[in-house]
Amino acid sequence: MNINGKATRSIVLAADGWAAVIIDQTRLPHEFVTRRLENLEQAAEAISAMWVRGAPLIGATAAYGLALAMRSDPSNGNLDRAGQTLMATRPTAVNLRWAVEDVSARLRPLDAKVRAEAAYARAAEICEEDVAINRAIGEHGLGLIRKVWEAGGRQDRVNVLTHCNAGWLATVDWGTALAPIYLAHDAGIPIHVWADETRPRNQGAGLTAWELGQHGVAHTVIVDNAGGHLMQHGMVDLCITGTDRTTARGDVCNKIGTYLKALAAHDNGVPFYVGLPGPTIDWSIEDGLADIPIEQRDGREVSEITGRTAEGAIATVRVTPEDSPAANYAFDVTPARLVSGLITERGICAASRDGLLSLYPERHNRPVG
Amino acid sequence: MNINGKATRSIVLAADGWAAVIIDQTRLPHEFVTRRLENLEQAAEAISAMWVRGAPLIGATAAYGLALAMRSDPSNGNLDRAGQTLMATRPTAVNLRWAVEDVSARLRPLDAKVRAEAAYARAAEICEEDVAINRAIGEHGLGLIRKVWEAGGRQDRVNVLTHCNAGWLATVDWGTALAPIYLAHDAGIPIHVWADETRPRNQGAGLTAWELGQHGVAHTVIVDNAGGHLMQHGMVDLCITGTDRTTARGDVCNKIGTYLKALAAHDNGVPFYVGLPGPTIDWSIEDGLADIPIEQRDGREVSEITGRTAEGAIATVRVTPEDSPAANYAFDVTPARLVSGLITERGICAASRDGLLSLYPERHNRPVG
Numbered sequence: 001m002n003i004n005g006k007a008t009r010s011i012v013l014a015a016d017g018w019a020a021v022i023i024d025q026t027r028l029p030h031e032f033v034t035r036r037l038e039n040l041e042q043a044a045e046a047i048s049a050m051w052v053r054g055a056p057l058i059g060a061t062a063a064y065g066l067a068l069a070m071r072s073d074p075s076n077g078n079l080d081r082a083g084q085t086l087m088a089t090r091p092t093a094v095n096l097r098w099a100v101e102d103v104s105a106r107l108r109p110l111d112a113k114v115r116a117e118a119a120y121a122r123a124a125e126i127c128e129e130d131v132a133i134n135r136a137i138g139e140h141g142l143g144l145i146r147k148v149w150e151a152g153g154r155q156d157r158v159n160v161l162t163h164c165n166a167g168w169l170a171t172v173d174w175g176t177a178l179a180p181i182y183l184a185h186d187a188g189i190p191i192h193v194w195a196d197e198t199r200p201r202n203q204g205a206g207l208t209a210w211e212l213g214q215h216g217v218a219h220t221v222i223v224d225n226a227g228g229h230l231m232q233h234g235m236v237d238l239c240i241t242g243t244d245r246t247t248a249r250g251d252v253c254n255k256i257g258t259y260l261k262a263l264a265a266h267d268n269g270v271p272f273y274v275g276l277p278g279p280t281i282d283w284s285i286e287d288g289l290a291d292i293p294i295e296q297r298d299g300r301e302v303s304e305i306t307g308r309t310a311e312g313a314i315a316t317v318r319v320t321p322e323d324s325p326a327a328n329y330a331f332d333v334t335p336a337r338l339v340s341g342l343i344t345e346r347g348i349c350a351a352s353r354d355g356l357l358s359l360y361p362e363r364h365n366r367p368v369g
Numbered sequence: 370m371n372i373n374g375k376a377t378r379s380i381v382l383a384a385d386g387w388a389a390v391i392i393d394q395t396r397l398p399h400e401f402v403t404r405r406l407e408n409l410e411q412a413a414e415a416i417s418a419m420w421v422r423g424a425p426l427i428g429a430t431a432a433y434g435l436a437l438a439m440r441s442d443p444s445n446g447n448l449d450r451a452g453q454t455l456m457a458t459r460p461t462a463v464n465l466r467w468a469v470e471d472v473s474a475r476l477r478p479l480d481a482k483v484r485a486e487a488a489y490a491r492a493a494e495i496c497e498e499d500v501a502i503n504r505a506i507g508e509h510g511l512g513l514i515r516k517v518w519e520a521g522g523r524q525d526r527v528n529v530l531t532h533c534n535a536g537w538l539a540t541v542d543w544g545t546a547l548a549p550i551y552l553a554h555d556a557g558i559p560i561h562v563w564a565d566e567t568r569p570r571n572q573g574a575g576l577t578a579w580e581l582g583q584h585g586v587a588h589t590v591i592v593d594n595a596g597g598h599l600m601q602h603g604m605v606d607l608c609i610t611g612t613d614r615t616t617a618r619g620d621v622c623n624k625i626g627t628y629l630k631a632l633a634a635h636d637n638g639v640p641f642y643v644g645l646p647g648p649t650i651d652w653s654i655e656d657g658l659a660d661i662p663i664e665q666r667d668g669r670e671v672s673e674i675t676g677r678t679a680e681g682a683i684a685t686v687r688v689t690p691e692d693s694p695a696a697n698y699a700f701d702v703t704p705a706r707l708v709s710g711l712i713t714e715r716g717i718c719a720a721s722r723d724g725l726l727s728l729y730p731e732r733h734n735r736p737v738g
Contacts, residue, residue, distance in 0.1 A: 029689065029690035029693075030687075030690075194696075195693075197568065197671070197688070198594070199566065199568060199592040199593065199594055200592045202688050205671075205672075205688045205689045205693075206688060206689070206690075209689050209690050209693040210690045210693070212693075213690050213692050213693050219693065219694075220693075220694050220695060220696045221671060221672065221689050221693050221694070221695040221696075222671065222695070222696050222697075222698075223568040223569045223593070223625065223626070223671055223697075224568065224592070224593050224594050224626070225567070225568055225593050225624075225625040225626025225629065225701075226625055226626070226696065226697075226698050226701075227629070228626070228628040228629045228632065228701055229625060229628065229663065229698050229700075229701035229702075230698075232628070232658055232701070232702070233658075255594075256592065256594040256595055256598060257592070257593070257594025257595070257597070259597040259598065259601070259633070260594065260596070260597045260629040260630075260632065260633060261629075263597065263629070263632040263633060263636055264628070264629060264632060267632055289601055289602075294598065302566070302574075302590060302591065302592055303574075303590065304676075305674050305676060305686065305688065306686065306688075307673075307674060307686025307687045307688040308686055308687045309684055309685065309686055309687075310685070310687075315678060315684055315686050316678065316679070316686075317674065317675065317676025317677055317678055317684050317685075317686055318399075318676045318677045318678075318679075319566070319571050319574045319575060319674065319675075319676040320398065320574045320575070320578050320590050321398035321399075321575075321578050321579045321582050323582050324398075324564075324574075324578040324579070324581075324582050324588065324589075324590050325588075325589050325590070326589060326590040326591070327563075327589045327590075327591050327595065328591075328592075328595075329591075329595050329598050329599075331598075332594075332595075332597055332598035332601070333598075333601070
């Protein structure tokens with residue numbers, strides 16, 4: 001997508017052809033800072049310090065981290081050490097583990113001399129695969145947006161509500177939930193996005209608003225409390241969110257608060273769609289509410305908020321009394337019954353086992369797990 | 370209620386017997402600052418600068434403002450001027466208008482010499498009436514909390530979720546939604562409150578958490594996104610909120626986001642109650658969604674957040690990109706079908722016309738309006 005009119009991606013190779021360049025997302029939306037990753041340690045820091053976030057982008061960064069490691073020392077020992085270093089940055093990130101294992105398994109049989117080149121090639125491939133998946137999600141979701149637009153006689157702008165950031169900043173390009181929005185915008189459909197602030201980490205107010213603005217997509221930031229009111233008054237045509245984990249029957253585990261928006265959508269007859277790459281479906285789990293443990297994070301993410309002062313400094317302020325504890329549940333589960341459909345790279349399906357199997361028939365008759 | 374172990378109210382007469390003392394609520398929860406109101410202008414500023422907020426407290430402050438005006442000049446001209454000055458502070462505040470008209474009408478027939486004394490007496494009476502109403506709401510709500518506690522064999526703490534601040538800071542004492550909680554706490558029932566942060570103005574994170582903490586009531590601040598997850602997992606026994614305006618059929622217009630919590634309560638079988646003084650029922654309106662216009666406030670309340678820095682300074686930070694607009698709808702309407710019951714000073718009733726008429730039979734057969 002575009003930054004200030006110039007096409008880019010969340011991770012690119014530098015002009016020199018070997019360093020990886022990423023955006024320090026912790027500085028957004030207040031400062032646009034890119035960072036060159038020139039060795040394994042810098043790639044690991046990019047992940048652990050959350051300069052990069054979002055499963056696909058973390059995976060791509062790890063792949064380039066291995067390529068950088070192979071560039072300096074392509075030995076078996078270094079391949080193992082590099083994998084361990086990367087894996088330790090965020091131990092629960094499934095996509096990180098997958099990328100490290102995938103690249104390592106491909107390199108191990110190779111002669112040390114060709115490992116760096118092979119690692120770069122695979123890292124590029126991982127990026128292209130992510131872009132292709134997201135673009136396909138976008139194409140399928142675009143159909144939904146186009147239908148709304150055409151139903152309104154191509155007169156009215158289409159209002160989409162999204163929660164958190166499932167945009168190109170969380171992937172290599174396009175995003176998942178936002179891919180249909182970018183494609184609609186690029187196709188000339190007048191589209192406007194209600195961006196939920198997404199407390200406590202404000203990914204909507206910071207990242208979603210920023211990336212939409214940079215690409216020129218009309219949007220308005222709202223507090224997480226506002227979506228129900230907007231839906232009651234016909235101001236939302238469609239909700240599209242991402243998901244961290246989707247169960248085999250279509251329950252959706254996503255950023256805390258997604259469930260509340262799905263309830264409001266259901267109560268007001270607003271379609272609620274979830275964009276996801278097929279590989280993130282967890283076929284081993286059926287009941288998201290019972291079987292997905294919800295991570296609790298530091299309460300300071302609730303009690304303290306970081307932003308930019310009028311003088312341009314980045315500052316953190318406390319909004320709660322010193323003695324008041326805060327709880328910080330990171331995700332919630334939206335039951336499949338509230339989800340109008342899942343937008344995948346293979347098409348749109350019902351949020352149900354049958355729906356998912358219609359798109360992923362190769363999962364038929366496999367033992368659970 | 371208590372501040373640091375000492376009983377107080379949100380507005381009191383100073384020891385000298387004539388100045389009114391209020392808390393500058395704009396400084397909470399970071400600083401506890403009281404202000405002496407010694408003349409009409411200071412009372413008007415207390416309202417316009419939002420040192421005091423909450424309909425009942427605004428009304429009480431206006432009543433004392435008239436008393437202070439009569440103390441310096443009890444003429445008819447000054448009575449009119451004082452009323453106009455107060456009314457202009459927040460033109461849409463219904464309770465403010467009511468208090469000014471009530472006190473003025475009582476003073477006008479009186480000899481100028483006794484007007485100040487009469488105004489002080491009526492201001493005190495308005496305060497006592499508010500306290501009595503809220504205490505009665507508390508007593509009725511206490512019954513609900515006691516039932517939950519007893520159903521759990523008096524073993525488990527009772528978890529109540531509330532939104533925004535409908536506590537004693539918004540009234541003269543006790544509050545509306547929080548009155549049952551204070552009475553339960555004082556009765557020795559182990560109670561714990563989930564305090565919704567309540568973006569954008571953070572009345573929950575700031576005021577509710579502060580007043581509960583000062584009175585010694587266990588509580589935890591959560592983001593507005595979290596309540597659904599808590600209810601899905603059985604961590605909320607009861608929701609109690611306040612209301613700005615209740616329609617004749619029991620629709621509830623309250624702080625933005627209330628509707629989302631009511632949806633989650635309904636979806637999870639959690640009782641959702643609303644505490645309100647009977648006088649705030651708007652008998653002229655049936656359909657809250659169709660007939661209550663929702664105020665839109667400055668978008669900067671969404672894009673900027675004020676709090677305390679680690680160094681103790683009060684600072685405002687921006688959380689959105691400079692170019693991203695923000696929308697700020699102040700209230701939403703929770704349809705009566707999602708409300709388990711209304712807790713009034715006369716008892717608890719169904720959120721319906723029949724329910725309300727059972728408690729307010731004098732409204733039977735009156736023409737609408």
